[in-house]
Amino acid sequence: MRAPSARRTVLAGALAVSLLSVSSSALADAPGDRPQAGSLVLIGGALKESNTQVYGEIIKRAGGSGARIGIITAASVPESQDPHAGDPDLCSNSACNGAYYAGLFERHGAADAQWIPLDIDHVANADSDAVVAQVESMTGFFFGGGDQYRYVTTLLRGEAHRDSKVLAAIRAKLARGAVVAGSSAGAQIVSGPDMVSGGESYEGLRDGSAPGYFDDPTRLGYIPEGGFGFLRSGLVDTHTGAYGREGRALRLASDTGHDRVYGLEENTALVVDRPGSAREHLSVLGPNGVAVLDLRDARAHDSEDGWSLRRARYSYLTDGDQYDARTWTPRVHPSKQPLNPVGTVPVPADTDVFSSAANPDGVPYGFRTTARALASTRAQNGATATTFESGPRFTVTFTKARGFAAFTSDGTDARSLLSLRIDIAPR
Numbered sequence: 513m514r515a516p517s518a519r520r521t522v523l524a525g526a527l528a529v530s531l532l533s534v535s536s537s538a539l540a541d542a543p544g545d546r547p548q549a550g551s552l553v554l555i556g557g558a559l560k561e562s563n564t565q566v567y568g569e570i571i572k573r574a575g576g577s578g579a580r581i582g583i584i585t586a587a588s589v590p591e592s593q594d595p596h597a598g599d600p601d602l603c604s605n606s607a608c609n610g611a612y613y614a615g616l617f618e619r620h621g622a623a624d625a626q627w628i629p630l631d632i633d634h635v636a637n638a639d640s641d642a643v644v645a646q647v648e649s650m651t652g653f654f655f656g657g658g659d660q661y662r663y664v665t666t667l668l669r670g671e672a673h674r675d676s677k678v679l680a681a682i683r684a685k686l687a688r689g690a691v692v693a694g695s696s697a698g699a700q701i702v703s704g705p706d707m708v709s710g711g712e713s714y715e716g717l718r719d720g721s722a723p724g725y726f727d728d729p730t731r732l733g734y735i736p737e738g739g740f741g742f743l744r745s746g747l748v749d750t751h752t753g754a755y756g757r758e759g760r761a762l763r764l765a766s767d768t769g770h771d772r773v774y775g776l777e778e779n780t781a782l783v784v785d786r787p788g789s790a791r792e793h794l795s796v797l798g799p800n801g802v803a804v805l806d807l808r809d810a811r812a813h814d815s816e817d818g819w820s821l822r823r824a825r826y827s828y829l830t831d832g833d834q835y836d837a838r839t840w841t842p843r844v845h846p847s848k849q850p851l852n853p854v855g856t857v858p859v860p861a862d863t864d865v866f867s868s869a870a871n872p873d874g875v876p877y878g879f880r881t882t883a884r885a886l887a888s889t890r891a892q893n894g895a896t897a898t899t900f901e902s903g904p905r906f907t908v909t910f911t912k913a914r915g916f917a918a919f920t921s922d923g924t925d926a927r928s929l930l931s932l933r934i935d936i937a938p939r
Contacts, residue, residue, distance in 0.1 A: 550686040552742060552784040556750045556776030556800070557657060557696035566781045566798055567620040573691035574622070574652025581617045581625040582650035582682075585609040586666040587658030587697040590633035606631035609656050617654065626650070630666050630678065638667050638676035647681045652691040655698030660739060661709055661725050663701040673737045683740070686787075692742060696750050699776055702787075704744035706768040709733040713759025713866035714901045717819055717936065721767045732760050734768065743787050745837040746772035752803055753877040754778050756867030759899075759906070761805055762824055762936065766812045772840075775803030780831075794835040801830040803880075806840070806931070818904045818938030825915075828880060828929040844928050848919040851926055853890040860885060862897035865908050871900045879908070886910050887918035887926035904938035911935070 553570050571579045585606045591597045594605035610627030617625035628646060630637050637643045647653075655663070667679040675683060686692050692702070700707060709725045711732030721732040747768075749761045752775035761773040776782055780798030785791075796802050806825035813820050829835060832845030859882060864871050867878045878897065886895045894911040913933040918926040 549688060549786065550690045550692065552702060552782075552787050553691060553693035553797075554699035554702060554743070554748070554774075554776055554782045554784065555693070555695040555798075556699065556752060556778050556780055556782075556802075558751070558754070558778035559695045560779050561616060563779055563798065564620060566779075567617065569781065569783065569797055570652060570654065570691060570693045571617065571620060571622050577621065577623060578651070579617075579622040579624075580649060580651045581614075581622050582647055582653045583610045583613045583617070583625055583627045583656065584630055584653060584663075584698075585613065585627065585656040585658070586630040586632065587656060587660060587662045587701070588631065589658070590631040592633055609658075613654060613656055628678070632662055632665055635666050638678045641677070644677050644681045647678055647685070650685070650690075653682055653685070653693065655692070655694035655701060657696030657698055660697040660700040660707065661735070663697065664735065664739065667740075671737075679740065683742075686742065693781075699750050699782075700748055701739040702742040703739040703748045704741045705736060705738040706747060706764065706770065707735045707739045708747070708749055708760070708764055709735050711760050711764075712869060713756050713763075714868060714870075714899050714906070716760035716763040717899070717906050718901075718904070720819065721764045732764060734764055743774075743784060745787075745792055746770065746774045746804075748774050748776065750776045752777055753800070753880045754867070755869070755876070756865070756878060758803065758805070758826070758879045759866045759908075759936070761803075762807070762810075762821060762934070763819070765805065765807050766810065766821060771807045771810075772837075773803075773805040773807075775805060777801050777803070790838055792837045794837060796829045796831055796833050796835075798831060801828050801833075801880075801928070803828050804835065804842070805934075808840075818906070820935075820937040822935050824934040824936075826883060826910075826929070826932045826934050828883065830928045833928055842930055844919045844930070848921050848927055849923070851887065851918040851920040853888050853918075853926075855889045855924075856891045857889055858891055859889060859895040864900040865897035866899060868900040874900065882908075883910055883929055883932055884918075884926040886912065887916075887929055887932070888924070898939075907937055907939050909933075909935040909937075 588606040596602035614625035712730040715730040716732035777800035780800040804827040810824040834843040899906045911933040915931040917930045919928040
């Protein structure tokens with residue numbers, strides 16, 4: 513099994529996109545507005561086979577040793593479009609990826625894991641009573657990576673994105689307490705309105721966002737109707753630090769009127785209990801973290817020089833940290849202590865803050881690296897970093913403004929960050 517590329521994915525086959533605005537009244541009537549009693553386990557992509565912490569959490573929430581996991585990989589290409597479909601070592605299609613994840617869940621302790629036979633070549637299965645019965649027998653679900661628009665095409669119906677029978681059954685299971693997990697595109701698809709459909713940070717900052725799905729993988733696009741609507745307290749992005757997506761997330765949120773984004777990191781989960789309810793509660797599980805981008809006080813401006821954003825806030829929550837979506841309150845795990853920086857080393861220069869795909873020498877996590885370096889020094893209260901691309905070149909300013917706090921696990925280096933001010937401007 514060969515994992516699909518999440519950064520440079522283009523839909524294979526003819527998938528016509530009809531993207532019409534949805535009225536607020538239509539959204540209010542959408543099934544995703546109903547609170548759920550179950551939970552979500554959302555991974556930012558690149559989930560390692562050895563991540564017993566995350567696999568174990570999904571299985572525990574699905575019933576432990578009795579867990580029955582339904583695997584949905586419709587974001588992958590179907591067998592008909594995979595030139596390596598007959599090679600188990602190279603294949604990367606819906607069926608072989610489904611078998612891969614089913615085997616992993618069983619090795620991690622699930623009683624049973626089964627592929628749910630859905631993909632863009634078998635859209636009719638999403639309304640099959642036999643497949644619905646298979647779904648009803650499961651205690652949890654895992655959505656694999658690939659391209660989230662294939663999930664829209666496979667499981668949603670019409671301009672209003674009504675549920676197929678299979679999606680309606682999964683939604684009902686979630687409401688009754690089941691766990692729904694997903695990685696990369698499988699995490700993106702839980703989004704409500706304005707789900708991101710592709711794009712890079714620099715092009716997003718330069719050109720803005722537009723509704724649609726585009727063959728140009730650098731163009732920032734979004735689906736106004738959204739995905740499944742399981743999580744609506746913020747936009748969702750994945751592979752955030754590894755692919756430098758903080759810029760595109762801030763631009764999309766600003767353009768579409770959202771005031772919060774959950775930026776999920778690779779091999780790490782955002783666990784959401786009671787999604788959609790007044791008691792929605794989030795926690796972080798894994799070796800990296802989750803960025804929470806807060807735009808409540810942010811102000812965007814367009815000028816001849818380019819787009820700018822002032823007074824956004826960036827928090828970075830790590831393993832064990834919790835977050836109350838209703839009150840916007842983070843709670844850092846008690847094992848971490850407030851950081852009192854003693855170092856005087858200046859923050860290293862960063863000329864590729866969004867880890868550009870165009871930079872042959874680029875390294876991931878540039879934005880997070882600068883933020884943590886600033887938090888770990890007492891020599892500076894602010895630092896700047898720039899985009900790799902120019903025309904214009906964007907400058908990101910990080911500031912330890914009022915309300916900022918950092919926490920450490922080793923007494924020296926910043927681990928979790930709260931409310932670091934972010935400003936973006938062209939130059």
